[in-house]
Amino acid sequence: MPKVTYTDHTGESRIVEANVGDSVMETAVRSGVPGIVAECGGSLSCATCHVYVDEAGLASLPPRAEMEDEMLWGTAEDRRDNSRLSCQLRVTDGCDLRVTTPATQV
Amino acid sequence: MTSTRTLAGTASACPVHHGYEPFDQDDPFPSYAALRAQEPVMFDERIGYWVVSRYDDIKAVFEDWETFSSENAQAPVRERGPQARQIMEEGGFTAYSGLSARVPPEHTRIRKVAAKAFTPRRFKVLEPEIRANVVRLIEAMLARPERRGDLVRDLAHDLPTITILTLIGADVDKIGTFKRWSDSRSAMTWGDLSDDEQVPHARNLVDYWAECRRLVAEAHETAPDSLVGDMVRMQAEGDPISDHEIASVCYSLLFAGHETTTTLISNALRVLLSHPEQWQCVVEDTGRIPAAVDEVLRYSPSIVGWRRRALRDTEIGGVAIPKGADILLLMGSANRDESRFEHGEAFDISRPNAREHLSFGFGIHYCLGNMLAKLQTRIALEEVARLAPGLRLADHADIHFGHNLSFRAPAAVPVTWED
Ligand code: HEM
Ligand code: FES
Numbered sequence: 001m002p003k004v005t006y007t008d009h010t011g012e013s014r015i016v017e018a019n020v021g022d023s024v025m026e027t028a029v030r031s032g033v034p035g036i037v038a039e040c041g042g043s044l045s046c047a048t049c050h051v052y053v054d055e056a057g058l059a060s061l062p063p064r065a066e067m068e069d070e071m072l073w074g075t076a077e078d079r080r081d082n083s084r085l086s087c088q089l090r091v092t093d094g095c096d097l098r099v100t101t102p103a104t105q106v
Numbered sequence: 107m108t109s110t111r112t113l114a115g116t117a118s119a120c121p122v123h124h125g126y127e128p129f130d131q132d133d134p135f136p137s138y139a140a141l142r143a144q145e146p147v148m149f150d151e152r153i154g155y156w157v158v159s160r161y162d163d164i165k166a167v168f169e170d171w172e173t174f175s176s177e178n179a180q181a182p183v184r185e186r187g188p189q190a191r192q193i194m195e196e197g198g199f200t201a202y203s204g205l206s207a208r209v210p211p212e213h214t215r216i217r218k219v220a221a222k223a224f225t226p227r228r229f230k231v232l233e234p235e236i237r238a239n240v241v242r243l244i245e246a247m248l249a250r251p252e253r254r255g256d257l258v259r260d261l262a263h264d265l266p267t268i269t270i271l272t273l274i275g276a277d278v279d280k281i282g283t284f285k286r287w288s289d290s291r292s293a294m295t296w297g298d299l300s301d302d303e304q305v306p307h308a309r310n311l312v313d314y315w316a317e318c319r320r321l322v323a324e325a326h327e328t329a330p331d332s333l334v335g336d337m338v339r340m341q342a343e344g345d346p347i348s349d350h351e352i353a354s355v356c357y358s359l360l361f362a363g364h365e366t367t368t369t370l371i372s373n374a375l376r377v378l379l380s381h382p383e384q385w386q387c388v389v390e391d392t393g394r395i396p397a398a399v400d401e402v403l404r405y406s407p408s409i410v411g412w413r414r415r416a417l418r419d420t421e422i423g424g425v426a427i428p429k430g431a432d433i434l435l436l437m438g439s440a441n442r443d444e445s446r447f448e449h450g451e452a453f454d455i456s457r458p459n460a461r462e463h464l465s466f467g468f469g470i471h472y473c474l475g476n477m478l479a480k481l482q483t484r485i486a487l488e489e490v491a492r493l494a495p496g497l498r499l500a501d502h503a504d505i506h507f508g509h510n511l512s513f514r515a516p517a518a519v520p521v522t523w524e525d
Contacts, residue, residue: 039461039466039472043471044221067218067222071225071226106396
């Protein structure tokens with residue numbers, strides 16, 4: 001099964017089994033991972049699902065679409081080069097993605 | 107008032123509807139609690155809506171946009187009278203909704219363009235200007251020798267209105283006019299007006315819509331650096347959106363963009379000042395303001411009820427709902443549902459999950475302006491805490507809320523202060 005590792009800002013990690021086609025945000029919310037708020041439920045309107053993706057994973061992801069990039073200017077913790085909105089990231093077959101959540105989403 | 111016994115033994119004005127009065131906004135919360143406990147999905151024949159009051163049911167309806175359409179979200183609750191209809195027809199009023207009552211695929215297409223124009227970068231640059239406006243308004247209030255003010259009139263009325271007019275590129279000197287048009291839109295759509303009462307409001311809506319179309323026509327001529335200018339440019343570059351649709355988005359933003367933020371700022375100060383110990387916490391540590399704003403949104407949402415329509419036979423919380431049924435989702439009730447919020451009736455800025463409120467809706471129609479609304483309210487609270495930490499509600503302030511199905515807005519928030 002594909003999996004996603006969520007590490008919080010203190011360094012604590014959780015590994016969650018994911019379903020192909022779900023978003024990285026949905027996967028987190030369903031298993032109660034703290035650190036991802038996702039107020040708007042994935043409609044690209046809140047920027048509270050912000051994550052930093054680890055280098056290896058970054059290359060495997062499709063690049064940000066224009067609106068994801070725009071919304072990343074609205075995050076609570078400043079964006080970095082590896083910032084993504086997790087509601088826009090789809091879990092694919094065999095993926096083993098590692099993301100870090102920011103200290104705050106709001 | 108004689109008290110009557112309901113199933114749970116609580117006193118209420120109308121046992122049939124558990125005390126719920128659709129247009130009464132002074133204190134709807136006891137009736138919400140009774141509805142949640144006794145009839146969480148209730149058909150209210152007085153308005154023709156199925157009234158839904160539990161958190162999980164409301165969130166599920168918001169999420170399932172394929173079954174529950176928002177096409178009725180802007181329909182007049184009380185049918186338009188013949189005079190109003192004639193005025194609007196003759197005045198060329200053809201607006202219905204910018205976004206909230208549109209459905210996919212049309213909604214998806216227009217929302218994409220509106221969202222691209224309305225980005226965080228667009229409004230974040232206004233932060234210093236918003237802050238300067240708050241300071242100017244508060245200082246003007248504090249300069250009054252009688253040491254009395256009204257936070258609705260003196261602060262909340264103008265602040266978000268200036269911001270949205272600036273963003274849209276409309277005339278900032280016409281705050282009064284735009285507010286009057288918005289009040290008319292609110293009353294005509296969600297109010298309980300007689301045919302005669304509708305007439306002046308119908309005239310206002312004609313003027314309001316004419317201004318929206320004028321703004322689009324003007325943007326074609328002058329290519330301004332504004333939201334309207336951006337949308338017109340996107341259209342020229344091939345984004346599929348018509349002039350009528352751009353004008354409709356303006357019609358939407360020139361209402362949604364200030365009305366509910368005026369209410370949020372008013373409510374934030376009203377509720378915090380009526381909990382002086384929590385106001386003190388905010389004054390001592392302004393870092394707590396964002397959480398306080400979320401708790402105000404939960405506890406006292408600007409919009410307490412929003413509408414959907416069932417597109418097929420379905421069910422909500424185990425109650426059969428027929429195809430075509432109109433549904434009223436009481437977010438004001440969801441936000442206090444004990445199954446989600448412990449001690450839901452208590453205001454507590456340290457509540458860990460206040461953000462789970464449904465005050466901005468949920469799903470594909472989730473409020474486009476949520477970040478701008480919170481940004482402005484945060485700045486307003488920061489500056490009031492700094493400039494007027496000793497503010498308090500005026501003694502015997504008897505605060506009332508306008509008669510409306512959806513919008514719960516205080517008419518005034520009277521305050522006073524020591525020198
Ligand atoms: C406290 C302030 C506000 C509250 C409580 C609020 C609440 C809401 C709610 C409940 C909805 C319907 C969501 C749904 O059907 O799921 C909505 C939609 C919307 N809001 Fe807000 N709003 C606020 C401020 C704003 C601001 C400042 C703007 C714009 C500048 C705005 C623009 C919109 C638009 C365009 C929609 C329709 C979105 C769509 O249908 O796709 N709102 N808002
Ligand atoms: S969940 Fe709101 S932007 Fe991702």
